[in-house]
Amino acid sequence: MLTAAQRDQIDRAAEQLAQDLGLDGYVPGYPTWGLVAGHLLDIEIAETLTCLKCGHYGLGHVGFVAADGSHSWRGFAICPECGTNEEF
């Protein structure tokens, strides 16, 4: 389980991501089309990853979906301790 502080860290990192990566046209969220279980697997995998930067075990995951309905989306694992992110 994530603490409130860790949840905040992930939220902040996600906001930063949206700006840094120029995720114009993408909004936070997960796909609602196709195999809806696909991103659930990504979330589960993130929970078993170790942060490459600080070594924290168990990463959060955030998704962004294209706002134009083009069925495009991107997912990122985010460390709840240091905010490091990795797309996958």
Ligand SMILES: [Zn+2]
């Ligand atoms: Zn970390």
